[in-house]
Amino acid sequence: MEHEQLLKLLSSTAQGDKHAFAKLYQATSGQLYAVALKMLNQKELAEEALQEAYVRIWHNAADYQQGKGTVLTWMISIIRYRALDLMRYKKVRKEEELTDQHIDTTASMPVITDAEHQQLEKCMDELDEQQKQAIHLAYFNGLSHHEVVKHLNSPLGTIKSWIRRGLQSLQRCLAI
Structure with missing residues (x-):
């Protein structure tokens, strides 16, 4: 919809x-x-x-x-x-x-659906590796931004940027 x-x-x-x-x-x-x-x-x-x-x-x-x-x-x-x-x-x-x-x-x-899942996987594969990893940790593993910082050993601003840009790319790819 x-x-x-x-x-x-x-x-x-x-x-x-x-x-x-x-x-x-x-x-x-x-x-x-x-x-x-x-x-x-x-x-x-x-x-x-x-x-x-x-x-x-x-x-x-x-x-x-x-x-x-x-x-x-x-x-x-x-x-x-x-x-x-x-x-x-x-x-x-x-x-x-x-x-x-x-x-x-x-x-x-x-x-x-399987088709929606495949589309999501396809869109995730198009992300930069850092974006993919940050989104996966934050949204699928439920880590806070601070926990993602510790896990990826990167600054908070960088983590937030990766997640924001990655979500924007996913949104465009999925045409939400």
Whole structure:
């Protein structure tokens, strides 16, 4: 779904339109779930993050600022922060460590299609190695910018630039 359509749905959601919110969910939940699943590696936690993210989206729809990015980018940042919160909560509570485990891709929750996944992989392959690595660490492994700095042994400004330019390239490549 194009940005203008998502913007219209989000604006209607901000006005309390439940039907628009349902359409927004239908149009974006697969992508947001995929982000959460990639970060958390557990279906149940990804579903929990998704639910919490959409509650936040419903309550904060009016806070979206068009000049700071697309609707989808805004929503992805919300799911990312929800997933990071869950990761931190699990660590603090000393519950089971998140492990790589086989994910059931036949689950009823929508996930990105094979074609969308292939397109994302193709677009990721077109990035500079530093951009690819920084984005992977920040968005798929859930590291903060400061943790990425330590991992890649590069200055914070450089890391932020790599991530920003990489995300812009991905956005152009995916035509979001």
